Every structure is written in C-alpha cells, then in structure tokens.
Amino acid sequence: MSTIESLAERLGNYLDDQKVNQVRRAYFYAEQAHEGQYRRSGERYISHPLAVANILAQLNLDHQSLMAAMLHDVIEDTGIPKDALIEQFGAPVAELVDGVSKLTQIEFRSRAEAQAENFQKMTLAMARDIRVILVKLADRLHNMRTLGPLNPEKRRRIATETLDIYAPIAHRLGMHSLCVELEDLGFAAMYPMRSQYIAKAVRKLRGDHHEIINEIRAGLEDKLRERELPGRILGREKHLNSIYNKMKFKHKSFGEIMDVYAFRIITDSVDDCYRILGAVHSLYKPLPGRFKDYIAMPKANGYQSLHTTLFGKHVNIEIQIRTEEMESVANHGIAAHWMYKHDSEVGEVNQRRVDRWLEGLMEMRERADDSLEFIEHVKVDLFPDEIYVFTPKGRIMELPRGATPVDFAYAIHTDIGNACVACRVDRQLASLSQPLQSGQTVEVITAPGARPSPVWLNYVVTGKARSSIRHALKTQQRRESVELGRQLLSRSLNSLGSRLDELGDARVQRVLEHNQVDSFDRLLADIGLGNRMAYIVARQLAPDTGQDSDAAPALEDTRAGQTMTIAGSEGSVIQFADCCQPIPGDPIVGRMSSGSGMVIHSERCESVRHLDADSPQLVYLSWAKDITDDFSVELRVETARKRGLIAELANTVALAEANLEGINVDEYDARHSVVVMTLHVRGRTQLARIMRRIRNLRTVKSVTRVRR
Structure with a gap:
C-alpha cells in the first residue's frame, strides 16, 4: 500500500523540495481531519485521498492539484470550512477543493436533481480552473477501482454516472488512458458476468494469435530498419467495453472484432510519421477509404495521429503513427500540459480546444432553465465521434457525427443559428435537416427577423444547438x-x-x-x-x-x-x-x-x-383584413372511379392557386371512391372557388369540408 513517503519520493522527480513538503503538509492535515473515519473496505479513510494524489502524480500534476487531492473530501466530510483551508493552504487550493465538493447543505427533490446540481457547481469551478475536473476524475477512478464493498444497487448507480458523464469527459479532454480504465471498470460493475466472459475470451485469443502478432511486428521493424526510420512499435489492446459496444451496436461477432490486429508506431517528428506511412503501405496493401490524417486535422480533443488499415497475412492490420508528444497527448490529453512545460504547439492547440469546450459549457449553462436540463445538454454534447466540415472561408469546424447544418450554424455563433433560414452544402442548396459528412463545405443563409423553429429540436444533435433553440x-x-x-x-x-x-x-x-x-x-x-x-x-x-x-x-x-x-x-x-x-x-x-x-x-x-x-x-x-398566411383544411370528395382521378384532382387544386399537402383514398369499391384532400388555403373565398372547380368535374358527386 502506498505511503506519503513513497509518494514524496515520486514527486521529487519533478517537484522541488518546498513543493513536496507542502503536499506532505496537506496529507497530515487531511489525516488529522479524517481521524476515526473508515471506508467500506475497513481501510482508514486517508488511504483514498492518498491514492487520488498518486493518480495525479502519474500525470506529473502540479503541487496545488496534489494538495487539493489530499484535501478534496475535507469540506464535505469533516465539517472544516473553506475559510480554514484558505488560511492554511491559500485560495487556489481551497477553490479546487470547493469545486470538487458536493452541495451537502441543500435538500433536493430527487437524487437526479442533486447529481445535476453538483455537476453544475463543478462545471462552474472547472471553467475557472480546469484542474478541478482532473482532481474529480482521479477521485472517480479510485472510487471505481474500489467499488467491491458497496451494495449492487449503489455500484450500478455510480457505474452509470461514470459511463454517462465522467468517462466521456475524460475522452473529451483527450485523456485516453483514464477514459479506457473508467469505461472498463464501469462495464465490469454494470455487467460483471459479461465482462468476465469477454476478458477470458480475449486472454485465450491472445495466446492463440501470439505467433502471427510477432510475425507482423517483426515485418514492420524490418521495414523501418531498411528505410532507416526511427520508431518503436507497440501492440494495441482492445478494451472490454469497446469490444462489448461493437458487438452490441455494430452487430459484430467477437471473432470479427478480434480478427483485426492493431499496432502503434511512435517516432520522432511529424515528417517521420508520413515517411513511416509510406513504408508500411509498401509492405502491406492499404484498404481503400480507411486512411485518416488526424495530424493535419486533429480531433476536437486535440488527438493527433495517422490511421491506416492494411491487409496482410490474410488479416486486417490497423496502424497508428504518431510522435512521442502526440502519444503523450493521446494518453493524457489536457494533463499532458503539465508534462510538457516547454512551448509546445500540440499542448497550446489542445488547451485552446478545451477552452472552447468550456466556453460552450458555460453558454449551455446560462441558457438552461435548471440543472437537469443543463446536464441533459452536456450528455448530448459528449459525443465520441467527430466529423470535420469547412466554412466557405476554409475554417475547419468539428461537429459530432450526425450533425446538421443547424448544428453547424449554432457552432459558428448563437445569433447565426437563430437567424438561419437555409443552407448550401458544397455550393448546392440543401435541407437543414440532412446529416453532414466530413469534408463538406457548409454555408449558412440567414435572414433578419428569422426565428428558430421547434421542428429543429427533432434533428439537431449538439447540446449547444439544442439549448440555444429551447x-x-x-x-x-x-x-x-x-x-x-x-x-x-x-x-x-x-x-x-x-x-x-x-x-x-x-x-x-x-x-x-x-x-x-x-x-x-x-x-x-x-x-x-x-x-x-x-x-x-x-x-x-x-x-x-x-x-x-x-x-x-x-x-x-x-x-x-x-x-x-x-x-x-x-x-x-x-x-x-x-x-x-x-x-x-x-x-x-x-x-x-x-x-x-x-x-x-x-x-x-x-x-x-x-x-x-x-x-x-x-x-x-x-x-384581420388582407391575411396572407396559408391555413390547413380538409375536403372529402365522393366520386365515381376513374383512371387518372388523383392527378385530375391535384391539377384542379393547382389551377386554383392552392397547395396540396396530402391526398388519400379513404374508401372505395368497384364503382365509387372517397378521396380526402388536405389543402393550404388563404381563406373561405379561395376554398369556395376550389370546391366549385372540383364539383364541376364530371365524375364528382359531392365535395364537403371535413370538420372533426
């Protein structure tokens, strides 16, 4: 079991002695505050804050984050006020602790409302200091690792919240390693039998495929040596939750998923990435349509890599190629900012993306009527898959898969979305409801005085669009x-x-x-x-x-x-x-x-x-006089059966300058038909003219207006 001294030794590798001692002091303060408190497992409570600090230490986080990790339950569980922490450890540390602490003094109508209010409070703190969510994610990860002693209902509740909110946030922040572990632990808590079965099957298959994996790896290493390209080759494991979701939602068998062999090649520079891509394409045949360049067009969470799928040895081989820094950002996301203190272009771009996401969260929070609506919008916005589309001036916009031109309009600016009336996709007029595809150029057409339509809520997918429309x-x-x-x-x-x-x-x-x-x-x-x-x-x-x-x-x-x-x-x-x-x-x-x-x-x-x-x-x-709006009305037409009857009725309506919205044969026999027509008219005068024209048709017996 970890101790404060073993943690201090690890911290000594990247923090000076004064900062390590401040972390040590926070530990002893928390130890005294939690004296007499124990976890469900029977361990002293202080073991939990210490474990959270160890998780953050693996990410090389600063001393204030580590101090907040030690103290993160003090306000909530020991009755020590925030002012006391400010006096002892300074305002930044106290604000971090307060941001992670739950609202315990308020009575809520339901557990869902309490969770939503707590998340909203944390979001506000996160917008001021992103380290709040890093401490919270580390706290949640250790809680997920130690779910065992809790009753099944509580385990499932915590696992559901983790899979719905915290794992997607970790993904959104680019923290792949932490996201994967949260997902696998959540999956194991929700479906213990399925998790054990898939884990056992993966271990067996890995043993069976050991030879072919080594053969592919050796072939890749030989090709890199031949081209004198620097790079280390790592195997890539598929995690259990990912396997289960592919089986469930993509309707693939376990064998289909595991027949793909995945490798990651880590190299020194961006130039080397593209040269290695050429080398592996010369070794195995690339599959059409499976190459993705996330270096030129990074994902919304800052992820960068080259992806290609090859066909060789009668199997598919997935290859990811990236630099060491991209590897760090891929695994640790925003936390890589603390690992790369020098001027890092990748780190700066990632930070800007996170800032944009946080701005979007704040805008959604301001527009939501209550915390439950806010958390609903946040859940919608935590999509893992992105598409990349362009503005007419060439700016790249990242949107979730399934996003429409309306989502695009709101992503540019709320006022653009509110005034949107039409769009062009690749210079052609298109429907506002059609899903966009990567690579398309989208132009939004606005009109002064235009207003959002309630129909948009049926097809928008981003939280920002949904909250802005509502x-x-x-x-x-x-x-x-x-x-x-x-x-x-x-x-x-x-x-x-x-x-x-x-x-x-x-x-x-x-x-x-x-x-x-x-x-x-x-x-x-x-x-x-x-x-x-x-x-x-x-x-x-x-x-x-x-x-x-x-x-x-x-x-x-x-x-x-x-x-x-x-x-x-x-x-x-x-x-x-x-x-x-x-x-x-x-x-x-x-x-x-x-x-x-x-x-x-x-x-x-x-x-x-x-x-x-x-x-x-x-x-x-x-x-009022001079009404120009159209109004819906239904007509019931009894007529003798005749070839081309529907076309004749539709033509009669068109000649009367009305719009035919729908037409349906309600009942018929060998000699007669009853047709129900839905029209758009401007008033009774126009309706009377239409009815007179229809009544004059030779086969029509009667025309009546339908009133339900």
Missing part, C-alpha cells in the same frame, strides 16, 4: 404570452370603463403582491398562457365599480367592440385547433387553455359549443 423558443413564447396577456387584460379593463395606461403604480403593486408575482410582465404572461383569468385581474386593477370582483362581465359588455383581431401568424401562444381547422372567414372564438395560451376554434366547433357564451374561458375574435 432558450430562443422560451424567450419568444414569453414575449408572445406577455403581448397576448396585455391584449386580453386591456380588453377586460375597457369593458369595465378603465384603461391599462391609466392604472396607478400603487394599485398595480398591490395587485402584484395579492397574486404573488414579482413583475407586471409576469402577471401578463400568466394571463396570456391561460394560467390566470383576464377579467378577474381586471376587476382587481380597475377602480371599484360596486360589483363582485369574481363575477364575470355581462356578455354584451364583453362582445361590444371588444373582439380581438387575429392576423393568422400570432406565434406559439395562439394556436389553431386541429378539430375544426378554422380559416379566415369562419366565425371564430378563442378558448384559453392553462399553460398553453389560446386555441382558436370555429364557433360551431363541438369543443366550445357546450361552454356558456359568457364563460371566462372564451375570447371573442375577428379576422
């Missing part, structure tokens, strides 16, 4: 609900002989306090969303009329000159009912629906006919 839609809905609430309240006040702009501040404030809302806009939004009745709020605001404040206004007061005008494009808080599909010219009425706003029905619709004429749920409406 934020914009919520902002838009709030603005529209305030405006609708203002109209409804003004209408009710007018019926009481009062005006909205004449209300005194003191009276408004009393009504806000009575309704327990913090602003007048919030009150208007509640009215617009149907959560409050406009006439009740109007009674509270209007000067005393001697009437019961909860009584509804008389019908004649409500309707006379107080109808609202509908223009057809009111937005998300005013919707047109699917049941009766009203169109301009139909007599209409609005029905307030709690939380959703106003739904517009035809006055004859069964959904509103049972309501009293003076019901507070009803709002009397009229159509």
Whole structure:
C-alpha cells in the first residue's frame, strides 16, 4: 500500500523540495481531519485521498492539484470550512477543493436533481480552473477501482454516472488512458458476468494469435530498419467495453472484432510519421477509404495521429503513427500540459480546444432553465465521434457525427443559428435537416427577423444547438404570452370603463403582491398562457365599480367592440385547433387553455359549443383584413372511379392557386371512391372557388369540408 513517503519520493522527480513538503503538509492535515473515519473496505479513510494524489502524480500534476487531492473530501466530510483551508493552504487550493465538493447543505427533490446540481457547481469551478475536473476524475477512478464493498444497487448507480458523464469527459479532454480504465471498470460493475466472459475470451485469443502478432511486428521493424526510420512499435489492446459496444451496436461477432490486429508506431517528428506511412503501405496493401490524417486535422480533443488499415497475412492490420508528444497527448490529453512545460504547439492547440469546450459549457449553462436540463445538454454534447466540415472561408469546424447544418450554424455563433433560414452544402442548396459528412463545405443563409423553429429540436444533435433553440423558443413564447396577456387584460379593463395606461403604480403593486408575482410582465404572461383569468385581474386593477370582483362581465359588455383581431401568424401562444381547422372567414372564438395560451376554434366547433357564451374561458375574435398566411383544411370528395382521378384532382387544386399537402383514398369499391384532400388555403373565398372547380368535374358527386 502506498505511503506519503513513497509518494514524496515520486514527486521529487519533478517537484522541488518546498513543493513536496507542502503536499506532505496537506496529507497530515487531511489525516488529522479524517481521524476515526473508515471506508467500506475497513481501510482508514486517508488511504483514498492518498491514492487520488498518486493518480495525479502519474500525470506529473502540479503541487496545488496534489494538495487539493489530499484535501478534496475535507469540506464535505469533516465539517472544516473553506475559510480554514484558505488560511492554511491559500485560495487556489481551497477553490479546487470547493469545486470538487458536493452541495451537502441543500435538500433536493430527487437524487437526479442533486447529481445535476453538483455537476453544475463543478462545471462552474472547472471553467475557472480546469484542474478541478482532473482532481474529480482521479477521485472517480479510485472510487471505481474500489467499488467491491458497496451494495449492487449503489455500484450500478455510480457505474452509470461514470459511463454517462465522467468517462466521456475524460475522452473529451483527450485523456485516453483514464477514459479506457473508467469505461472498463464501469462495464465490469454494470455487467460483471459479461465482462468476465469477454476478458477470458480475449486472454485465450491472445495466446492463440501470439505467433502471427510477432510475425507482423517483426515485418514492420524490418521495414523501418531498411528505410532507416526511427520508431518503436507497440501492440494495441482492445478494451472490454469497446469490444462489448461493437458487438452490441455494430452487430459484430467477437471473432470479427478480434480478427483485426492493431499496432502503434511512435517516432520522432511529424515528417517521420508520413515517411513511416509510406513504408508500411509498401509492405502491406492499404484498404481503400480507411486512411485518416488526424495530424493535419486533429480531433476536437486535440488527438493527433495517422490511421491506416492494411491487409496482410490474410488479416486486417490497423496502424497508428504518431510522435512521442502526440502519444503523450493521446494518453493524457489536457494533463499532458503539465508534462510538457516547454512551448509546445500540440499542448497550446489542445488547451485552446478545451477552452472552447468550456466556453460552450458555460453558454449551455446560462441558457438552461435548471440543472437537469443543463446536464441533459452536456450528455448530448459528449459525443465520441467527430466529423470535420469547412466554412466557405476554409475554417475547419468539428461537429459530432450526425450533425446538421443547424448544428453547424449554432457552432459558428448563437445569433447565426437563430437567424438561419437555409443552407448550401458544397455550393448546392440543401435541407437543414440532412446529416453532414466530413469534408463538406457548409454555408449558412440567414435572414433578419428569422426565428428558430421547434421542428429543429427533432434533428439537431449538439447540446449547444439544442439549448440555444429551447432558450430562443422560451424567450419568444414569453414575449408572445406577455403581448397576448396585455391584449386580453386591456380588453377586460375597457369593458369595465378603465384603461391599462391609466392604472396607478400603487394599485398595480398591490395587485402584484395579492397574486404573488414579482413583475407586471409576469402577471401578463400568466394571463396570456391561460394560467390566470383576464377579467378577474381586471376587476382587481380597475377602480371599484360596486360589483363582485369574481363575477364575470355581462356578455354584451364583453362582445361590444371588444373582439380581438387575429392576423393568422400570432406565434406559439395562439394556436389553431386541429378539430375544426378554422380559416379566415369562419366565425371564430378563442378558448384559453392553462399553460398553453389560446386555441382558436370555429364557433360551431363541438369543443366550445357546450361552454356558456359568457364563460371566462372564451375570447371573442375577428379576422384581420388582407391575411396572407396559408391555413390547413380538409375536403372529402365522393366520386365515381376513374383512371387518372388523383392527378385530375391535384391539377384542379393547382389551377386554383392552392397547395396540396396530402391526398388519400379513404374508401372505395368497384364503382365509387372517397378521396380526402388536405389543402393550404388563404381563406373561405379561395376554398369556395376550389370546391366549385372540383364539383364541376364530371365524375364528382359531392365535395364537403371535413370538420372533426
């Protein structure tokens, strides 16, 4: 078992004595603070912080990170306040410890909410100092190594969180070695039997393939010597979680996965990487489409390497070629920054990528309504596979596989995404929903005043796009609900002989306090969303009329000159009912629906006919003039059967300058057909013209408008 002295000896290889002594002092402070505390395994609790510090020491992390590792559970588990740590060890160390500590003083409604809030707190600290997540990952790795004594349910819960959040974060930061171990330990905790079975099969197969592996390695070494190229050749092990996922999601057998032999060649310079690539291609035949140049186009987490797949000895051989520094970055990611203190171009590029990721996290956090929504967006954003596309000016953008032009627009800037109306892919107009492919050039077309569509949420894949769209839609809905609430309240006040702009501040404030809302806009939004009745709020605001404040206004007061005008494009808080599909010219009425706003029905619709004429749920409406929007309507056409009937009906609709959205033969027999058509029309006048044209067709017996 490791001791503080063995750790100090290791630290002496890259830290001076003064810094080693500070780490030693943090250890003794933590040892005293955790005195009498034990882990489930029966070990003294201090063994855990010491193990976490040892993991960070393997990454050559600085002394403050190691001190934070020693102290990371002190605030949470011993009652020692953050101020005491600041006094003893300085603010940077105390901030690191606080960033890793859970929120223990708050009561949460659920475990999921507690986890989300803790992750959000850690993310804020991580944005200030990336070392917070390094300490947390080391803490999680040791906890995963020592899951054994916990009960099965808790093991699975911790493993799920590790596989969903912490392993993907390690991957996002380029820390391959740590990511692989977290994934394998999580897999073993979730599926112990499957893990043991695959591990046993891998050991057996490795023994069976020992000769062919040595033969391929010898061939590669001979070729490098022949070309006088520097390089050491390492075998590459497939880890258990990766094997299981390929079997599960790619539907491959264990034999198919293990028939690929993988090697890594580490060399001195980028130039040597490309020369070695040429050498191995001369030794074995490369497979078409399997070469990837991650040196020229690094992955989002800073990973750089040449990948090629060869066919030789009747098997596939995967080769990765990289420099020593790329190898360090591939294994340790952002932590390699502490290993390469000199001016390292690879390290600087990796740091910039991490900074961009953290900026994106902060933007998602600001736009999310709560911590659960934030963590949902983060999970979506932790995709392991990237594609690389170009802006028209040649800038490379990394996006998750499956990303669409809308994701691309939001990756450039939130305002570009919000104003996006169309796109060009490789100079051709393309759908906003189509998945992008690596190498494509994407141009976003924007328009002033454009707004995100709720439909985009069905196909965007990045957390930033999803959170930005939701934020914009919520902002838009709030603005529209305030405006609708203002109209409804003004209408009710007018019926009481009062005006909205004449209300005194003191009276408004009393009504806000009575309704327990913090602003007048919030009150208007509640009215617009149907959560409050406009006439009740109007009674509270209007000067005393001697009437019961909860009584509804008389019908004649409500309707006379107080109808609202509908223009057809009111937005998300005013919707047109699917049941009766009203169109301009139909007599209409609005029905307030709690939380959703106003739904517009035809006055004859069964959904509103049972309501009293003076019901507070009803709002009397009229159509504006010169409406240019299209409205959906269904027609039922009874006709004799005839060849080419569908084409004839579609042509008739087109000649009437309407759009045919759908057409379906609902029922038919040997002599008759019933066709249901869904059209987009601008109003009753155009609809009457269409129905007249269809009725004039020789085979048509009747045309009726469908009202559900």
